[in-house]
Amino acid sequence: MNIAILGAGIVGVTTAYELAADGHQVTVFERHASVAEAASFANAGVVAPGYVTPWAAPGMPLKVLRYLLAHHAPVRLRRPLALADIAWMRHWLAACEGTAYARNRARMQRLAFYSRHRLHRLADAMAYDFDRSSGYMVLLRAERDRRLAQPGLALLRELGVPFDELDADAARRIEPALHPHTALAGAIHLPQDEVGNCRQFAIILRDAAEQLGARFAFNTTVTAIDKTQPATFHVAHSAVPLRFDALVLCAGVGSAELLRPLGLRLPLRPVYGYSVSAPVPEPARAPRSGVMDERYKVAITRMGQRVRVAGSAEIGGRPDDVHHAALQTLYKVLTDWFPGAARLSSGVQVWKGARPMLPDGPPVIGASGVPGLWLNLGHGSSGWALSCGSARVLADQIAGRVPDIDTEGLDVQRWLR
Numbered sequence: 001m002n003i004a005i006l007g008a009g010i011v012g013v014t015t016a017y018e019l020a021a022d023g024h025q026v027t028v029f030e031r032h033a034s035v036a037e038a039a040s041f042a043n044a045g046v047v048a049p050g051y052v053t054p055w056a057a058p059g060m061p062l063k064v065l066r067y068l069l070a071h072h073a074p075v076r077l078r079r080p081l082a083l084a085d086i087a088w089m090r091h092w093l094a095a096c097e098g099t100a101y102a103r104n105r106a107r108m109q110r111l112a113f114y115s116r117h118r119l120h121r122l123a124d125a126m127a128y129d130f131d132r133s134s135g136y137m138v139l140l141r142a143e144r145d146r147r148l149a150q151p152g153l154a155l156l157r158e159l160g161v162p163f164d165e166l167d168a169d170a171a172r173r174i175e176p177a178l179h180p181h182t183a184l185a186g187a188i189h190l191p192q193d194e195v196g197n198c199r200q201f202a203i204i205l206r207d208a209a210e211q212l213g214a215r216f217a218f219n220t221t222v223t224a225i226d227k228t229q230p231a232t233f234h235v236a237h238s239a240v241p242l243r244f245d246a247l248v249l250c251a252g253v254g255s256a257e258l259l260r261p262l263g264l265r266l267p268l269r270p271v272y273g274y275s276v277s278a279p280v281p282e283p284a285r286a287p288r289s290g291v292m293d294e295r296y297k298v299a300i301t302r303m304g305q306r307v308r309v310a311g312s313a314e315i316g317g318r319p320d321d322v323h324h325a326a327l328q329t330l331y332k333v334l335t336d337w338f339p340g341a342a343r344l345s346s347g348v349q350v351w352k353g354a355r356p357m358l359p360d361g362p363p364v365i366g367a368s369g370v371p372g373l374w375l376n377l378g379h380g381s382s383g384w385a386l387s388c389g390s391a392r393v394l395a396d397q398i399a400g401r402v403p404d405i406d407t408e409g410l411d412v413q414r415w416l417r
């Protein structure tokens, strides 16, 4: 088939690769000048399937209310808050109920474990390496944090995910640069999890997709998907509609706007986060792989010669409005754990990204119900960890094959009922 993919973030690029590998003729349309220039640009890079869970969870509403009063808060509301953000929060609140959470968690984790397996398959087949490191550690500052982590550990046991509960000394043996003066009650170490540079991977995979015949049309903004003709859309500065056999929408936060005129109203909203990446002057003072400060929900990861600190969840606000309090939290957590890991005087990259979030957690993958239009979107806070599996699932669906995993609840129907 002749297939157009709209959007070249990590989800669009992995989808392009899988469809090209299946022998389709693939063209990717992207408004930026290269791949992975939006949400996939500078994320934390964590691939930890056992921790891929919905943000809509029992107990979260109370936690979020408390966060709103804290100075170094993991979650913030920002102005302007759109009506759509308020509607999103209503859906989120409903999805925090226990049964809904368990169902969505199972859906996400099935996809996350499959996705890690696919990532390894693809990475092994690639001609180039990307920055990656193995192992991931959750840092627990105090006994209270250790207690709060217990339900998460029960879940890891249930899933059969190998992990070690460590005391502070053992944690410091794995990450020797952890600052000895910052209180550490213990840590959870996941040896099979990992950190990888999402953007580098996307660039390498674009190359591999091109070798399979895929084409990329950059600096091309899709303005509308045609309502009257299947698999047809319009791009800026051209009066001629573009017609294919099928379209796959992978436009991240831009997807909702393209779907609305078709009568598909998905509660997909941007939830903003930040990262700061800086050169490592002395490797012995930097993390070897990735850690997560459980209290502040901030990740510190090693990206080759750089260290990256990432976190914060802002609902509302504008894409280009940098909130300095959020950055202060990132710098505080970095300095608490790895003082001296980063050279902050030059070569520092500060980034704000928009997670394409559906309120209940899982992405939407599959046929849209609109003839010729397929969806692969809404990967939220785990798009890198979920991308390779999502792409394979969608390629199998387009080919009429049964995907390797149960895709119950990943289709758009859960939002149309």
Ligand SMILES: Cc1cc2nc3c(=O)[nH]c(=O)nc-3n(C[C@H](O)[C@H](O)[C@H](O)COP(=O)(O)OP(=O)(O)OC[C@H]3O[C@@H](n4cnc5c(N)ncnc54)[C@H](O)[C@@H]3O)c2cc1C
Binding pocket: 006, 007, 008, 009, 010, 011, 012, 029, 030, 031, 032, 035, 036, 037, 038, 039, 040, 041, 042, 043, 044, 045, 046, 047, 220, 221, 222, 223, 250, 251, 252, 253, 254, 255, 258, 272, 273, 274, 275, 299, 310, 311, 312, 352, 353, 354, 355, 356, 377, 378, 379, 380, 381, 382, 383, 384, 385, 386
């Ligand atoms: C601070 C932060 C930390 C994160 N950490 C992690 C992590 O550790 N692990 C993890 O798995 N995930 C993480 N994420 C989430 C992850 O980055 C996203 O889920 C993922 O990048 C989404 O990929 P995507 O391809 O769906 O969206 P995007 O990368 O945003 O790609 C969508 C593309 O579509 C294009 N597009 C949109 N509209 C149009 C249009 N009309 N015409 C043409 N092109 C269009 C955009 O330009 C963009 O390139 C993090 C996110 C943030 C913000």
